Each structure stands twice: as C-alpha cells, then as structure tokens.
Amino acid sequence: MQQRALGQHGLEVSPIGLGTMGMTMAYGPGGDRDEGIATIRRAHELGVTFFDTAELYGLGKGLNExxxxxxxxxxxxxxxxxxxxxxxxxxxxxSVGTDSRPEHIREVAENSLRYLKTDVIDVLYQHRVDPDVPIEDVAGAVRALIDEGKVRYFGLSEAGPETIRRAHAVQAVSVLQTEYSVFERQVEAEVLPVVRELGIGFVAYSPLGRGFLTGDVKPAEEYDETDFRRTNPRFQGENYRRNKQAIDRLGELAEAKGITTPQLALAWLLAQGDDVVPIPGTRNQRRLEENVGAADVILTADDLAAIHEIVPEGAAGARYTEERMPVWN
Incomplete structure (x- = not known):
C-alpha cells in the first residue's frame, strides 16, 4: 500500500493500520494469543505497517504489548x-485513574520497551489528558525520552485544541489519535483544523463505530457483561434502532458499489484527507483482509454526498457514557 505521512516530522505509515485492543480487552473475553500474533503477521503480509497498542490494553501487565x-x-x-x-x-x-507524572511516564515507557522487545518506541501517546499534571510537563518528559533515543515521535489522544497547542510548544506533537468515523464527527469542528494548522497527523480510532459500521451488531443487552458495547449509549433503545436503520442504508449504498459496509466506512475516512489514518481493530483475519481492501476503494463526490445524507451528523447517542466521556480543552 502507498504510505501516508503522519505529521511533518518524517513518520510514514500504511493508509490503514491495525488496532490491537480487542485482542485482550473491551469486546468480550480476550482472544487467543496465537490468533492475535497470526492476525498481526497477516496484516504485515497485506502491507500494513502501523500497529497500535497501549499499556491499558494489557490490563497494566503488558499482555497486549x-x-x-x-x-x-x-x-x-x-x-x-x-x-x-x-x-x-x-x-x-x-484502570482506576490517570497518571501522567514524568516519573510514571518513564516507568511505563521502560516497561513498554521490554514488553515490545524493542530498543525504541516509534510513537508514544499520552492516552488521556491528566487534569493533575500540566501538559507541558508531559511533553517535557516525552522529549527527554526522544533525546535519549527511546522514543521517536510524540502523540496525544483525545486532547482538545488548547492542550494540543501547549504540548506542541514544548515538544512537537506528530500525531493526534481520537475517535473519528462516519458515526462520530466531533473532531471536525475544532480539532482537525488545529492539527492541520500545526502539521500534526491524525489517527482515527474506532473507525467502524465500535463494530456498528460492520453491520454485524445487536442491542446492548445481548452483549457479554465484559463487552464495552453493553453500556454504550449508541447500542441502546431508540439510539440502537435509529443507528441500525442508518447502517442498513449505508449497506445498500455499499452493495451498489460492490463493496462491504466496513469498506465504505473506511474509504470515507481516507477521503477526509491524506493526513488521516484509521486503525480498525480485529482479531479475525477475514475481517482484516476486508478492512485492508478499503485502501483500494475510491468514493465519488456523489458517494460522499449520499453518505452525508444518511448520517449528516453522525450516530444517534453519545460515544461514551457520561462518566467516561473525554473532556477536551
């Protein structure tokens, strides 16, 4: 696959990456370790060069990394x-709270290097903004790791415009990762303009709407107790019914183009700009191959207009419960 530049500091990746969270958490019981390894290696065979993990996904024990x-x-x-x-x-x-104190950042980074069996972390993100630690201190701590050759690029996740600017003034932010999809459009108003002004690449997580945009969905109460979707507002009641109707219409549009609904959704994201890279997550190789195929899909202006008509403002319902909703500033 042709590579895309993420930011203006030399980072290049495949236009579609692979998120690995679901291999160990969030979407029901964790998958088989060998299955996860096989899926990642198949992704590499298909041309994927960008793999996303986190301390959180390994339950603080390095399982995912x-x-x-x-x-x-x-x-x-x-x-x-x-x-x-x-x-x-x-x-x-x-997870029981945030902790971005510089000494904790270093501890986590050293653990990640060991778990990943590597000498350098290509991109190190702050997973969520810590209200108790100035973002300047966070950026400074990552800058020190970059100066030592342990990290290559600094990233933020779910940060607002002011936080991005303040961090960028201390250590150049190469990447912002935030939820973005046909179903979730909050970043378009203020966040995307700022990252583009500053030359920061954008990584879209949950590009398939927590699985909703696969079309293979069911109401919240039918998911396992350990599944994130059991409490997600978009999978409940009237929100679910409205979102399912939208998915059915998007499916008809996809079928008319000879592609699948996930491919339509990922192609829509790729069409939002050359600085946008979605990282759909899966532990299923068939689904992986389907997702990667979206890199070859070209959407016309009429296609994009039809998608906008179906979901002009995204999905019905909030993307998180109120207590889990990231706060941007």
Missing part, C-alpha cells in the same frame, strides 16, 4: 509501533 512485540519481531524494522501511557490500575488490571 507482548503480543505485538512477539508478532512483529521477524520484521520489526519494517513497521511502526505506537503505544500509550497514562493510567493506573488495580490488582485486577482495571
């Missing part, structure tokens, strides 16, 4: 690995 590290070991120099810091965990591995 170890899968990624083992999977990419045979071709480490050919790919970009992104990981994240910023949480604290209880004994069960549940």
């Amino acid at each position: 170890q899968i990624v590290g083992d999977a990419v070991a045979p071709f480490r120099d050919e790919v970009v690995i992104a990981t994240k810091f910023g949480f604290t965990f209880d004994e069960q591995g549940r």
Whole structure:
C-alpha cells in the first residue's frame, strides 16, 4: 500500500493500520494469543505497517504489548509501533485513574520497551489528558525520552485544541489519535483544523463505530457483561434502532458499489484527507483482509454526498457514557 505521512516530522505509515485492543480487552473475553500474533503477521503480509497498542490494553501487565512485540519481531524494522501511557490500575488490571507524572511516564515507557522487545518506541501517546499534571510537563518528559533515543515521535489522544497547542510548544506533537468515523464527527469542528494548522497527523480510532459500521451488531443487552458495547449509549433503545436503520442504508449504498459496509466506512475516512489514518481493530483475519481492501476503494463526490445524507451528523447517542466521556480543552 502507498504510505501516508503522519505529521511533518518524517513518520510514514500504511493508509490503514491495525488496532490491537480487542485482542485482550473491551469486546468480550480476550482472544487467543496465537490468533492475535497470526492476525498481526497477516496484516504485515497485506502491507500494513502501523500497529497500535497501549499499556491499558494489557490490563497494566503488558499482555497486549507482548503480543505485538512477539508478532512483529521477524520484521520489526519494517513497521511502526505506537503505544500509550497514562493510567493506573488495580490488582485486577482495571484502570482506576490517570497518571501522567514524568516519573510514571518513564516507568511505563521502560516497561513498554521490554514488553515490545524493542530498543525504541516509534510513537508514544499520552492516552488521556491528566487534569493533575500540566501538559507541558508531559511533553517535557516525552522529549527527554526522544533525546535519549527511546522514543521517536510524540502523540496525544483525545486532547482538545488548547492542550494540543501547549504540548506542541514544548515538544512537537506528530500525531493526534481520537475517535473519528462516519458515526462520530466531533473532531471536525475544532480539532482537525488545529492539527492541520500545526502539521500534526491524525489517527482515527474506532473507525467502524465500535463494530456498528460492520453491520454485524445487536442491542446492548445481548452483549457479554465484559463487552464495552453493553453500556454504550449508541447500542441502546431508540439510539440502537435509529443507528441500525442508518447502517442498513449505508449497506445498500455499499452493495451498489460492490463493496462491504466496513469498506465504505473506511474509504470515507481516507477521503477526509491524506493526513488521516484509521486503525480498525480485529482479531479475525477475514475481517482484516476486508478492512485492508478499503485502501483500494475510491468514493465519488456523489458517494460522499449520499453518505452525508444518511448520517449528516453522525450516530444517534453519545460515544461514551457520561462518566467516561473525554473532556477536551
């Protein structure tokens, strides 16, 4: 696949990456470790060069990063690995708060290097903004790791315009990762203009709307107790019914083009700008191949207009429950 530039500092990745969160958490019981490794290696065979993990996805124990590290070991120099810091965990591995103190950032980074079996982290993100630590201190801590050769690029996740500007003034931010999809458009008003002004690349997580845009969905109450979607507002009641109707219409549009609904949704994101890279997550190789195929889909102006008519403002319902909603500033 032709590469895309993320930011203006030399970082280049495939137009579609692979998110690995679902291999160990959030979408029901974690998958099989060997299955995860096989999926990552198949992604590499298909031309994917961008793999996204995090301390959080390994429940604070490195479980997810170890899968990624083992999977990419045979071709480490050919790919970009992104990981994240910023949480604290209880004994069960549940996140119980944010922690972006400089000393904690260094501790997490050293752990990640070990789990990933690598000498350098390509992209190190702050996973969520910590209200108790000035973003300047966070940027300074990552800058020190960059100066030491342990990190290549600095990223933020779910940060607002002011935070992005303040961080960028201390250490150049190469990438912002935030939820963005046909179903989730909040970034378009203020965040995308700022990252484009500053030359920061944009990574879209949950580009398939937590699986809603695959069309293979069911109401919240039918998901496992460990599944994120069981409490997600978009999968509940009237929101679910309205969103399912939108998905059915998008499916008809996709079918008319000879593609699948996920491919339509990912192609829509790729059409939003050459600085946008979606990272759909899957542990299923068939789904992976389908997602990667979206890189070859070209949407016409009429296609884009039809999608906008179906979902002019995104999905019905909030993307998180109120207590989990990221606060931008």
